[in-house]
Amino acid sequence: MKPAPFEYKRPQTVEEAVALLGDDGARARVLAGGQSLVAEMNYRRARPARIVDINAIAALEVIEADGESLRVGALVRHVQLERGATDGPLGRLLTRVSRHVAHPPIRNRGTMVGSLAYAHPAAEWGAVAVALGAELRLASVGGTRVVAAEDFFRGPFVTDCGPAEFVIEVRLPALGADMGVGFVELRRTHSSFAMVAAVAVLGIADGRVTDARIALANASSRPLRVETAEAVLVGACATSASFAAAAAAAAAQADPVSEPHASADYRRHAAEVLVLRALAAAAADVGAACA
Numbered sequence: 001m002k003p004a005p006f007e008y009k010r011p012q013t014v015e016e017a018v019a020l021l022g023d024d025g026a027r028a029r030v031l032a033g034g035q036s037l038v039a040e041m042n043y044r045r046a047r048p049a050r051i052v053d054i055n056a057i058a059a060l061e062v063i064e065a066d067g068e069s070l071r072v073g074a075l076v077r078h079v080q081l082e083r084g085a086t087d088g089p090l091g092r093l094l095t096r097v098s099r100h101v102a103h104p105p106i107r108n109r110g111t112m113v114g115s116l117a118y119a120h121p122a123a124e125w126g127a128v129a130v131a132l133g134a135e136l137r138l139a140s141v142g143g144t145r146v147v148a149a150e151d152f153f154r155g156p157f158v159t160d161c162g163p164a165e166f167v168i169e170v171r172l173p174a175l176g177a178d179m180g181v182g183f184v185e186l187r188r189t190h191s192s193f194a195m196v197a198a199v200a201v202l203g204i205a206d207g208r209v210t211d212a213r214i215a216l217a218n219a220s221s222r223p224l225r226v227e228t229a230e231a232v233l234v235g236a237c238a239t240s241a242s243f244a245a246a247a248a249a250a251a252a253q254a255d256p257v258s259e260p261h262a263s264a265d266y267r268r269h270a271a272e273v274l275v276l277r278a279l280a281a282a283a284a285d286v287g288a289a290c291a
């Protein structure tokens with residue numbers, strides 16, 4: 001099918017873009033990589049009256065590390081994160097995760113921020129954003145505001161971003177050089193969305209867990225940070241027993257629904273297995289053997 005008729009605008013600045021989004025009754029949508037929106041429009045699940053194509057706004061191409069965080073502008077493509085956007089554990093995590101996002105042609109055009117804004121519950125970047133405590137900066141005619149990733153996601157395809165604003169960047173906090181990162185995903189085919197995915201970030205000193213951040217994709221209606229699992233780990237010895245206890249806690253906090261390919265019980269079990277593997281991978285990444 002072809003999309004319903006729409007007006008096409010290609011602003012050169014953020015100010016022009018928010019003015020176009022803010023017009024009363026415009027029913028406008030931002031176009032970033034187009035890898036989800038164009039399909040939605042062709043199926044006529046989305047019928048925007050106006051497309052605001054942000055691809056000519058050079059300021060949104062920013063990708064910059066300042067020691068405290070990595071700024072990822074709204075036009076940074078998945079492939080840029082795959083190729084090593086920054087050093088250290090954060091760079092390793094972004095490279096590993098991006099290889100699981102769709103397949104290369106889609107990664108060449110699709111954007112991290114577009115994925116966050118689309119808020120597909122299975123999207124890998126949502127889980128990364130809540131695990132790291134990322135912040136999103138939104139622009140409107142009134143200025144900008146910052147929203148924590150934890151508060152940004154409201155449910156499947158629903159976010160805190162209103163119709164007259166758009167996300168200009170996400171800030172991912174830097175990780176200490178001694179942190180370990182792990183990412184594991186279960187999917188039916190190489191380019192399928194995740195059935196469930198797990199992100200783990202660990203700090204380990206003298207055999208004890210000093211810091212733990214764990215999140216799941218597609219185990220709830222939105223990216224899920226599993227604080228119960230983190231609480232099990234912090235202060236505990238980094239052993240396979242404590243990792244198993246944390247994984248069980250994560251599965252208990254997960255709230256997956258049944259889908260045609262997998263029951264809720266199966267996906268909850270998958271969440272437990274994947275968290276266990278992500279923790280083992282994070283421990284190995286930081287050089288701590290898991291006894």
Ligand SMILES: Cc1cc2nc3c(=O)[nH]c(=O)nc-3n(C[C@H](O)[C@H](O)[C@H](O)COP(=O)(O)OP(=O)(O)OC[C@H]3O[C@@H](n4cnc5c(N)ncnc54)[C@H](O)[C@@H]3O)c2cc1C
Nearest residue numbers: 030032033034035036037102110111114115117123166167
């Ligand atoms: C075959 C296929 C497989 C895929 N597999 C995966 C996968 O495994 N994992 C995964 O995470 N994704 C997957 N995707 C989706 C892909 O990652 C998209 O790139 C991503 O979801 C959307 O990014 P985009 O830049 O293409 O956004 P667009 O398609 O341009 O926009 C998507 C939505 O977000 C809104 N939007 C975009 N940017 C902004 C912004 N800056 N501010 C506010 N709203 C904005 C748009 O208005 C639209 O509603 C897949 C897509 C396809 C076609």
